[in-house]
Amino acid sequence: MTYDVIVVGAGPAGSIAAHDCARQGLKTLLLERCSLPREKPCGGAVMYRGLRLLDGKIPRRLVEQRIYGLRFLLPDNEIAEFASDKLIGITVFRDRFDEFLARRASAAGAELVENARVVDAVVSSESANVRLADERTFSSKYLIGADGVNSVVSRALGLRPRRKELTKVGLGMEADFHVGEEGVLQATHGNPSILELCPVEGRVGYGWVFPKREHLAIGIAGAGVHMRALRPQFDLFYRGVEKRLGIPLNLEKRRAFFLGGDGLGSKNVANRAILIGDAAGFVDPLMGEGIAYAMKSGEFAASIINKAYNEDRYDEEILSEYQDLCHKEFAANFSLATRVGVRGSSLADIILPRVNGHKLASEIMTMVARGEIGYADIPYVILKRLPREMPNIIKQVVQSHVSTTN
Numbered sequence: 344m345t346y347d348v349i350v351v352g353a354g355p356a357g358s359i360a361a362h363d364c365a366r367q368g369l370k371t372l373l374l375e376r377c378s379l380p381r382e383k384p385c386g387g388a389v390m391y392r393g394l395r396l397l398d399g400k401i402p403r404r405l406v407e408q409r410i411y412g413l414r415f416l417l418p419d420n421e422i423a424e425f426a427s428d429k430l431i432g433i434t435v436f437r438d439r440f441d442e443f444l445a446r447r448a449s450a451a452g453a454e455l456v457e458n459a460r461v462v463d464a465v466v467s468s469e470s471a472n473v474r475l476a477d478e479r480t481f482s483s484k485y486l487i488g489a490d491g492v493n494s495v496v497s498r499a500l501g502l503r504p505r506r507k508e509l510t511k512v513g514l515g516m517e518a519d520f521h522v523g524e525e526g527v528l529q530a531t532h533g534n535p536s537i538l539e540l541c542p543v544e545g546r547v548g549y550g551w552v553f554p555k556r557e558h559l560a561i562g563i564a565g566a567g568v569h570m571r572a573l574r575p576q577f578d579l580f581y582r583g584v585e586k587r588l589g590i591p592l593n594l595e596k597r598r599a600f601f602l603g604g605d606g607l608g609s610k611n612v613a614n615r616a617i618l619i620g621d622a623a624g625f626v627d628p629l630m631g632e633g634i635a636y637a638m639k640s641g642e643f644a645a646s647i648i649n650k651a652y653n654e655d656r657y658d659e660e661i662l663s664e665y666q667d668l669c670h671k672e673f674a675a676n677f678s679l680a681t682r683v684g685v686r687g688s689s690l691a692d693i694i695l696p697r698v699n700g701h702k703l704a705s706e707i708m709t710m711v712a713r714g715e716i717g718y719a720d721i722p723y724v725i726l727k728r729l730p731r732e733m734p735n736i737i738k739q740v741v742q743s744h745v746s747t748t749n
């Protein structure tokens with residue numbers, strides 16, 4: 344059977360791409376290695392930037408918490424908190440959220456095949472072809488590799504080296520701790536709408552405590568090269584959280600996984616083929632956030648494939664318009680995040696306490712999370728708003744000076 348598009352992997356990237364391809368009238372096959380719902384190690388925070396692509400149509404049962412702010416715990420017990428009255432994201436369980444996206448693609452007309460593990464992919468001048476572990480084969484006009492950070496498609500097409508470079512990927516470990524609704528309220532001081540980010544001992548990355556309805560999602564992540572002793576570091580971190588929050592945390596299952604990276608430093612298109620999401624390495628190098636980028640890259644891939652299809656073109660040149668779109672949308676965020684990331688959390692430790700409590704800082708955080716601006720736009724927003732904000736800033740500086748001298 345020949346398809347217009349084969350999408351490999353039904354994570355957020357692949358399911359958005361398959362949905363959009365099918366909606367555009369393309370005969371679409373979505374191949375998923377596992378049966379759904381499948382587990383995915385993840386903190387489960389989906390920023391509003393990604394939710395926007397669903398036009399707010401997300402079933403309430405999937406929403407664990409509605410998120411309105413971020414809290415950073417800094418060394419010396421300092422806290423920087425930024426809250427908004429606008430929704431900046433939600434927390435979810437990835438197995439259910441991802442299944443919803445895959446079924447949504449199927450409802451839009453994509454043919455979803457579960458338990459379909461792709462082991463090889465080849466593109467020729469006539470077609471794109473994939474082979475499954477059970478020897479089934481499928482061909483199509485276009486191929487989308489959405490098979491995550493260990494992408495078989497990217498390696499089979501020669502777009503990534505066979506061996507993973509630990510300097511270019513991150514590594515994380517996380518667990519969901521059942522504490523009940525009361526426990527979540529206690530852990531969040533009665534406000535479960537805030538995502539908490541904290542330093543990890545040894546400064547290898549960062550940790551998080553994300554509230555869900557009856558669970559706390561707790562995890563650590565950092566550069567792959569620094570995360571060799573992941574399990575003891577994770578245990579140390581969650582035991583520290585347990586002590587700080589005063590809530591018993593019963594560990595059921597630790598989950599570890601690589602985080603994608605270096606998406607804009609590598610080629611993500613070939614004749615007839617496009618890589619998206621973690622397979623392309625589209626993860627924020629500072630925060631490890633990847634769901635919204637995965638979804639957005641899925642949307643871009645579907646739109647460029649639709650354009651190429653209408654022009655009856657299959658060449659790398661037309662598909663590289665996808666790469667241009669991703670560069671335009673993600674480059675500023677990723678390069679700034681990389682620069683801050685290289686300096687480690689020390690830079691954040693210096694900046695965050697200084698902007699803590701400023702209305703403008705909360706507004707900027709909200710705009711970034713909602714996808715209204717990128718990291719690179721922050722200086723322009725500050726410059727534009729500075730005249731209006733100056734009296735408040737002076738007032739806050741004077742107040743803090745008075746309180747320290749008293």
Ligand SMILES: Cc1cc2nc3c(=O)[nH]c(=O)nc-3n(C[C@H](O)[C@H](O)[C@H](O)COP(=O)(O)OP(=O)(O)OC[C@H]3O[C@@H](n4cnc5c(N)ncnc54)[C@H](O)[C@@H]3O)c2cc1C
Pocket residue numbers: 351352353354355356357374375376377381383384385386387388389390459460461462489490491492494495514515516517562564599600601602603619620621622625626631632633634635637
């Ligand atoms: C510990 C950890 C915590 C994280 N927390 C967050 C967070 O809170 N918020 C956030 O935004 N991001 C987070 N991320 C990053 C986020 O999980 C990823 O960026 C996101 O899942 C990427 O989506 P994707 O669709 O590209 O890939 P995936 O979600 O990995 O989906 C890939 C799909 O392809 C399937 N597949 C793989 N190989 C094959 C094959 N050979 N054949 C067929 N199917 C295949 C897989 O089964 C899977 O369903 C976290 C990552 C880690 C490791």
